[in-house]
Amino acid sequence: MNRMRALALAAVVAGSAFVPAAATAPLTMAAPPPCSEEPRENPISEFTSYDELLVELDRIERVSAGRVAVETVGESNRGRDMLLARVGTGPKVALVTAEIHGNEKTGPDAVLDLLDFLGTSDSSRAKQIREQLTVVAMPKINPDGAALDRRGNDMTWQEVQARFPQLATTPPSWNYYTEPRQGDDYSQRPGFDVNRDYNPDLDYQPQPQDFPGSSDRPGWFISPETQAVRDVYRSLQAEFGAVDTYIDLHHQGACYTVPGTDRFVTLSLSGKFVADPASPEGAAYAEFAGTFRPEYSKQLNVAAYNALQAAANRNPEFGNITLYPQDTNLPGTGLGTFQLNGSGAVLFEVRGQTQTLGEEHRAMLTRAVYIGLDGILSSVASGQVEHLDPAAYDRIPPTDRGKQTMTATTDIE
Numbered sequence: 001m002n003r004m005r006a007l008a009l010a011a012v013v014a015g016s017a018f019v020p021a022a023a024t025a026p027l028t029m030a031a032p033p034p035c036s037e038e039p040r041e042n043p044i045s046e047f048t049s050y051d052e053l054l055v056e057l058d059r060i061e062r063v064s065a066g067r068v069a070v071e072t073v074g075e076s077n078r079g080r081d082m083l084l085a086r087v088g089t090g091p092k093v094a095l096v097t098a099e100i101h102g103n104e105k106t107g108p109d110a111v112l113d114l115l116d117f118l119g120t121s122d123s124s125r126a127k128q129i130r131e132q133l134t135v136v137a138m139p140k141i142n143p144d145g146a147a148l149d150r151r152g153n154d155m156t157w158q159e160v161q162a163r164f165p166q167l168a169t170t171p172p173s174w175n176y177y178t179e180p181r182q183g184d185d186y187s188q189r190p191g192f193d194v195n196r197d198y199n200p201d202l203d204y205q206p207q208p209q210d211f212p213g214s215s216d217r218p219g220w221f222i223s224p225e226t227q228a229v230r231d232v233y234r235s236l237q238a239e240f241g242a243v244d245t246y247i248d249l250h251h252q253g254a255c256y257t258v259p260g261t262d263r264f265v266t267l268s269l270s271g272k273f274v275a276d277p278a279s280p281e282g283a284a285y286a287e288f289a290g291t292f293r294p295e296y297s298k299q300l301n302v303a304a305y306n307a308l309q310a311a312a313n314r315n316p317e318f319g320n321i322t323l324y325p326q327d328t329n330l331p332g333t334g335l336g337t338f339q340l341n342g343s344g345a346v347l348f349e350v351r352g353q354t355q356t357l358g359e360e361h362r363a364m365l366t367r368a369v370y371i372g373l374d375g376i377l378s379s380v381a382s383g384q385v386e387h388l389d390p391a392a393y394d395r396i397p398p399t400d401r402g403k404q405t406m407t408a409t410t411d412i413e
């Protein structure tokens, strides 16, 4: 037990000793049980490592009898292959990416479960998804960060400058980590928050005047990892005309609660990442007004939400789903960038990164991601998504972040 948790428990015990239950005023809201965002060294061996991912993708490809195709679509900064798996022959494409933050590890495992299901199941649901959709999954898009079990990738500004000589005298981008963060020391091994490196202009080339930039500005495609995802997105656009659906899998703080309850949030969803390019706030992206489909993003989120609420009959924790903060303006994220380019977009934010929860609740949280993914794909494949009410999105409960968060609300975690 860490110190903060011990103190919190001590306070609970001390309080109950002095206040007789009968004298306590009725509470309208129960206090959340103790929880800590204090970074710790946690074991992670139950999650799929990079080497295990290679083995598992190879296995799924073999047992799928030709349904799943795995290919290498690039290299990380430290030379690890960027893997992509594709299944289905349908006319609509759904792109799923996971673990752009290397300490957010349920996504790859849920994606592997999904690929295994789609590759091997003869159920009518699996068949319908394979026939109506082409599912393209990139399960570990920051493999260097994943190997270090940390948020940032493993890349120095000097390496960026060597690749882009026009940046030779430019200061590093704002999302360059060189100091401790989430218990990881970047001073000897710097890296970037890769999830701010996307740019809605998919042809963008880095320009010195666009640095250091900021969280509410586009990124630059300076990392090999975002370049690989961008290239996949563009090739899918060329093949299918548009990427119908884009889902990005993350983790968030460990101690958020469902409003009015003491239940920890299992997973938060979002379909809002940038201001509507047709509105004054989104004027900088007016050129994307024709492709932007915010209502479709809401319908996709509702599909995930409904699937999880239905699963709450089996396990109440699947019902603890909230809406991620909606006051974000993040054009440099994959979600913001691809949503502007016309994809319906869904953010999954599972409870607790490895430095807080480690492997705790791993199976349940991975299953929650799987249920949400399956809910979206099934709904798109059946056409049901078109009949979902976008207004139901706005009725998903917001997230109660309490006072226990160390993360700004405008930071996709």
Ligand SMILES: [Zn+2]
Residues within 6 Å of the ligand: 100, 101, 104, 249, 250, 251, 412, 413
């Ligand atoms: Zn994240």
